[in-house]
Amino acid sequence: MSKVTIATVAERAGVSRQTVSNVLNTPQVVREETRERVLEAIAALGYRASQAARQMRTGRSRLIAVRIEPARDGINGSVLDRFLHGLTDAAAPAGYRVMLYTATDDTDEIATYENLLTSYDLDAFVLTSTHHGDARTSWLAERGVPFVTFGRPWGAPDTHSWVDVDNAAGTAMATRHLLDTGHRRIGFLGWPPGSGVGDARRDGWASTLAAAGVPGTGLDAATEDGIESGAAAVTDLLASVDALVCASDSLALGALRAARESGRPCTVIGFDDTAVAQAVGLSSVSQPLTQAAARCIDLLAGVLDRSAAPRQLLLEPSLVLRQSAAI
Amino acid sequence: MSKVTIATVAERAGVSRQTVSNVLNTPQVVREETRERVLEAIAALGYRASQAARQMRTGRSRLIAVRIEPARDGINGSVLDRFLHGLTDAAAPAGYRVMLYTATDDTDEIATYENLLTSYDLDAFVLTSTHHGDARTSWLAERGVPFVTFGRPWGAPDTHSWVDVDNAAGTAMATRHLLDTGHRRIGFLGWPPGSGVGDARRDGWASTLAAAGVPGTGLDAATEDGIESGAAAVTDLLASVDALVCASDSLALGALRAARESGRPCTVIGFDDTAVAQAVGLSSVSQPLTQAAARCIDLLAGVLDRSAAPRQLLLEPSLVLRQSAAI
DNA sequence: TCCAGCAACTTGAACGATCGAATGATGCCT
DNA sequence: AGGCATCATTCGATCGTTCAAGTTGCTGGA
Incomplete structure (x- = not known):
């Protein structure tokens, strides 16, 4: 041979x-x-x-790079992992392979771009966890490096292609479900203002309540993500609500725990439909991650053509209902 | 520029x-x-x-390939994800990058090897989920492709380098802890015989009981992995045990649920220390995945030298104790 | 004095593909 | 028949690096 x-x-x-x-x-x-x-x-x-020979001549590697979060445990890390699975699956039929890299922060990530671009001739990047004032997208755009983001460019203009899940629609869906099942004192447990995703999830809850004419003022709490912090943040709220929409499954779990400890029944809906939600029977808003990954690859094809205009896609989440067991 | x-x-x-x-x-x-x-x-x-130019001349790509499981939800998938995180972290300082691929089964995976090797000139593979009669290792060995496995070559001779976690030691540790805390009727909930990992985990439990002179006969059950199946398989057992060592967190969660439903108190210890175990306060045996990934990269250096003899590493798991909340 | 031996560096060729320009073959029109 | 456009194919150069084989200058031993 x-x-x-x-x-x-x-x-x-x-x-x-x-x-x-x-x-x-x-x-x-x-x-x-x-x-x-x-x-x-x-x-x-x-x-x-031979990819190497082709790459040397054309400058294209048929390789796309995705950041993987540094090893840490936790509930929410799994969301990006599932997206990564979907991306690998979708890239292969399109003739692309996925290469991983890690970075500690945005500055470090940009340094990594430079490394990867000059030595590996990467074709494109898929960015996740976009946020307000994201330095990464402007860096890539300035240098003409093709990329797609999973997450809209919070605050910045839509000059590149992106895929996102309609976060507000997710919490709206959850809130509407609670209204439909007879709840009238529906609270929200989320993150501190400033994160685009967190704000959108809060808005979905607030606007649905407002549209239904149900008061929500004072029924929300904000804290860092985590079970413990969620439980702590929600204790005061439990006296005035009988249902809670949460910005994450971690917070939802914290809320469930606090509710059980306080002895006050409270229906809780989480966000992201993680393994934990499945395990404890927690209703949760599910992001179509596999689909989002596939769309990212689709958009990438357009971006690599250079000719096509940037496109944006907003995907609808779904509500997974479970009989919420007390934790 | x-x-x-x-x-x-x-x-x-x-x-x-x-x-x-x-x-x-x-x-x-x-x-x-x-x-x-x-x-x-x-x-x-x-x-x-330029990696491309170097690769063309030397035939080395400084790229290692790892299989990522197809997108599926579940509790145990996260173990391989955490390993993957560790691998990416450890590979970068050593000058390697991680490329992902998916495959539906061993045959499909071998076909993928051929593809990747001829067109991307991959330097090495890291295999996970080794099992009895694994066709992948022999295929790679025959062709002289460097590889390391995370998981020992069940049944086959130690002709290649591998890293594994001492599964038996993990369940032994859990069993010993239960003995130390006064339990005498300790059962085991595991998988059907035949899987190396599952058998090792059962052995750790059985041998520890035997060494302590505590009877364990008839106190074990076997079923497919999953919360529901775990709950179903353990119901009969609950009458005769007051503690359970489980082969996975999914099974442990099933056991917890069954115990709660039957009203019989039962201390449960899971395996893999997944996010779910953290969330519900389940004690669990933790695999040192980050360390395992780093060792895989270390061994790979030896394998790529060709000169060095294959080495094997068995890592010790640890027991993470939590106050097991009822689910 | 001469040349072997060494250290430090240079030169030409090769890896395997693609790009641009040149060549040969074919058909059509006048 | 000659000219010319069109299509199919070939030829030579090139991408950036490393390998193998020089070249140069210097030291030391006979």
Whole structure:
């Protein structure tokens, strides 16, 4: 099984190297008959183009890079992991492979871009966890590096392609469900203002209550993400609500725990439909992560063409109902 | 910011291309003074070697491939994700990058190897989820492809390097803890015999009981992984045990649920210390996944040298104790 | 004095693909 | 028949690096 190059194939098919290359890259310029002969030779020899050689000539690597969060435990990390799974699945049929990198913060991530671009000639980046004043997108845009973000450009103009899940629609859906099932004192447990995602999730709750004419003022609390902090933040609130919409499953779990400890029954709905929600029977808003990943790959095709205008996609989450067991 | 190649650096430093290459790859053959001048030029120009060109010449890509499980929800999938995080972290300082691929089964995975090897010239593979009669390791070994497995070669001889966690030690630790805290009727909930990991976890429990002279016969159950199946499999057992060691957190959660429903108190210890265990306050055996990933990278260095003999590493898990809340 | 031996560096070729321009073959029009 | 456009294919150069084989200058031993 010696090395089979484009020259080997050319010799066997009785054509030149370039013709073989044309069969693979621009089939329309090759006569039908020749094309078939070449393809036959390719199959017979088990030829596969060397990415390294192709990459050196074209500058394209057919590799896209995605950041993976540093190893840490936790409930919410799994969301990005599921997105990553979807991305790998969707990239393969499109002829792309996913390469991972880590970074401690945005500045470090930008330094990594430089490294990866110059030494690996990456074709594109998929960014996650976009936030207000994100330095990464402007850096990439300035240098003309193709990229797609999972998460809209909070506050910045829509100059690039992105996919996002309608966070507000998710909490709105949860709130509406609680209204439909008879609840009238519905609170919200979220994160401190300033994060785009967190604010959107709060808005979904607030606007749904407002539209239904149900008062919500004073029925919300904000804290850092986490079970403990969620439980602590919600204790005061429990006296005045009988249902809670939460910005994450961690917070929801904290709320459930606090409710159980205080002895006050409270229906809780989380966000992200993590494994934990499944395990404890917690209703939760589910993001279509696999679909989001697939759309990112779709958009990337357009971005790599350079010709196509940037496109934006907002996906609808869904509500997964479970009989909320006390934790 | 035009392209800066090894020739640019050479010109600026007043030496030849090869000398620059030597500074980077075999510094000892270059005179101190020259070396510094070259390094200065590299820094000034921001030069970074093109992986594609290097790869074409050397056949090495500095890329290692790892399988990522297809997108699915669940509690146990997170274990491999955490391993993946650790691997990416550990690979970067060693000058390697991680590339992902998916595969539906072993046969499909082997087909993917062929693809990846011929077109991307991958340096090595890291395999996870090894099992009895694993076709993947023999395929790779036959072709001389460097690889390391996370998981020992169940049943097969130790002809390659691997890292594994001592599963039996984990359940032994859990069992011993239960004995120390006064339990005498300790059961085991695991998977059907045949899986190396599952059998090892059962053995740890059985041998510890035997060593302590505490009877365990008839106190174990086996079922497919999952909360529901775990709950179903353990109901009969609950009459005769007051503590359970489980092969996974999913099973442990099922056991907890069944115990709560039956009204019989039962101390439960899970395995893998997943986010779910954290969330519900379940004690669990924790695998040192970050460490395992780092060791895999270490071993890979030896494997890529070809000279070094295969090495094996067995890591000790630890027991994370929590006040087991009823679910 | 001469040349072997060494250290430090340089030069040409090669890896395997693609790009641009050139070549040969074919058909059509005048 | 000659000219010319069109299509299919070939040829030579090139991407950036490393390997193998020089070249140069210097030291020391016979």
